[in-house]
Amino acid sequence: MYETIRGEWRSTRQRDAVLASLTACDGFASAQTLHSALTADGVEVGLTTVYRTLHLLEASGQVDMVRDGDGGRLYRPRPDDGHRHYLLCRRCGYSLAVDAEEVERWVAEVARTTGFQDVDHTLELAGVCNGCHSRHRVSPTVI
Amino acid sequence: MYETIRGEWRSTRQRDAVLASLTACDGFASAQTLHSALTADGVEVGLTTVYRTLHLLEASGQVDMVRDGDGGRLYRPRPDDGHRHYLLCRRCGYSLAVDAEEVERWVAEVARTTGFQDVDHTLELAGVCNGCHSRHRVSPTVI
DNA sequence: CTTAATGCAAAATCTTTGCATGAAC
DNA sequence: GTTCATGCAAAGATTTTGCATTAAG
Numbered sequence: 001m002y003e004t005i006r007g008e009w010r011s012t013r014q015r016d017a018v019l020a021s022l023t024a025c026d027g028f029a030s031a032q033t034l035h036s037a038l039t040a041d042g043v044e045v046g047l048t049t050v051y052r053t054l055h056l057l058e059a060s061g062q063v064d065m066v067r068d069g070d071g072g073r074l075y076r077p078r079p080d081d082g083h084r085h086y087l088l089c090r091r092c093g094y095s096l097a098v099d100a101e102e103v104e105r106w107v108a109e110v111a112r113t114t115g116f117q118d119v120d121h122t123l124e125l126a127g128v129c130n131g132c133h134s135r136h137r138v139s140p141t142v143i
Numbered sequence: 144m145y146e147t148i149r150g151e152w153r154s155t156r157q158r159d160a161v162l163a164s165l166t167a168c169d170g171f172a173s174a175q176t177l178h179s180a181l182t183a184d185g186v187e188v189g190l191t192t193v194y195r196t197l198h199l200l201e202a203s204g205q206v207d208m209v210r211d212g213d214g215g216r217l218y219r220p221r222p223d224d225g226h227r228h229y230l231l232c233r234r235c236g237y238s239l240a241v242d243a244e245e246v247e248r249w250v251a252e253v254a255r256t257t258g259f260q261d262v263d264h265t266l267e268l269a270g271v272c273n274g275c276h277s278r279h280r281v282s283p284t285v286i
Numbered sequence: 287c288t289t290a291a292t293g294c295a296a297a298a299t300c301t302t303t304g305c306a307t308g309a310a311c
Numbered sequence: 312g313t314t315c316a317t318g319c320a321a322a323g324a325t326t327t328t329g330c331a332t333t334a335a336g
Contacts (some may be wrong), residue, residue, distance in 0.1 A: 001256070008322090009315085009316085010311075010315060011310080012309075012310075012315095012316065013309090014316080014317070015316090026310055028335040031297095031300085031301080032300080042159065044318060046319075047301095048301095048302080048303090048317075048319080049316080049317060049318070050316060051300095051301065051302075052302095052316085052317090055278055067210060067214060067265075070213035070299090070326095071215070071216065071300090071325090072214070072299085072300070073214070073300090073301090075182060082266055086257060087253060087257060087262070088298090088334080089259070090261075091210060096257060098253055098257075100249075102245070102249050103246055103249060103266075106245050106246060106249075109270060110230060110268065111270060114230060114239060114241075114270075115272075115273045116270035116271060116272055116276075117267075117271040117276045118233075118269035118270050118271050119230070119269070120268070120269060121266065121267065121268045121269075122262065122265070122267045123246075123265070123267075124264065124265045124267070124317095125253065125259075125262055125263070125264045126262070126263060126268075127254060127257075127259035127260055127261050127263070128261050129257075129258075129259055130234070130258045130259070133260045152291085153289090153290060153291065153298080153334085153335050153336075155290095155291065155292080155334075155335075156334095157292070158291090159289080159329080173329070174322095174325085174326080187293095188292090188293090189293040189294075190293090190326095191291060191292075191294080191326095191327085191328090192291080192292060194291070194325095194326065194327075195291085195292090195327095213301095213324090213325095214300090214301095214325090215324090216325090216326090283304060
């Protein structure tokens with residue numbers, strides 16, 4: 001398992017590095033991307049540890065996770081005020097946090113009317129940002 | 144590649160079987176689930192073909208795809224009136240189509256205000272249905 | 287006949303685990 | 312010193328491809 005049953009986890013060089021790296025690259029990054037970035041920077045962290053750390057960070061609410069178009073996991077440090085939704089650019093990977101208050105309310109309403117308990121939701125938006133659209137047809141990048 | 148560049152695709156025993164099987168099991172099914180079901184029914188279809196057929200069906204808008212909690216793909220025949228969103232029960236896999244008109248409008252508005260082009264969205268709701276909740280704690284099943 | 291679909295086995299991803307070693311506290 | 316974290320290599324799971332064969336139109 002990934003977590004200490006309960007309580008704080010230890011602070012280690014690797015965990016600090018993963019979080020730092022994730023914070024550094026703004027936008028979303030996958031476990032593999034982070035691992036490569038770290039390695040490129042000469043920071044030695046096992047890929048396994050990156051995965052485990054991201055799980056921890058996600059479970060403790062310090063990072064957000066979204067899925068890319070192929071079901072892969074992408075992470076980003078959580079802005080600071082909880083649950084967020086993003087609009088990602090399909091071409092350049094640029095991401096924009098959007099205010100989804102309206103959707104939150106809608107979800108609550110759906111939960112109420114259907115009688116489902118513990119309803120949670122995932123919502124992801126993807127499009128082509130202004131920049132990419134004007135300088136039309138950039139070679140497709142990450143995400 | 145999966146598709147004939149343009150134009151109709153051929154009707155085959157396998158494709159019919161996949162679609163029939165997907166239609167039969169209401170609720171969502173994964174490629175693997177369908178393949179097992181078909182095999183169990185004595186219908187011989189390669190797993191590869193199931194994958195390819197599902198891609199085709201999705202691309203042509205005949206089925207909906209959602210992602211389960213682990214990024215796997217689940218498919219279901221599309222109800223008949225386009226784009227749909229679902230509320231899935233985490234325990235039993237029961238699924239309910241929900242009217243997300245409001246969300247559609249919200250997405251359009253976001254697209255407009257951000258200037259992003261070709262914005263599309265994924266929205267998934269998961270909770271615990273009434274049944275599962277009352278007969279509290281059923282062993283977690285699929286999905 | 288001509289072109290597309292099938293199915294197998296093999297590859298490619300991405301992610302998780304077993305287990306011995308090493309680092310925190 | 313205990314307990315937890317690391318990292319490797321290996322296993323899993325899911326999805327995709329190469330290619331020869333078979334079936335559709």
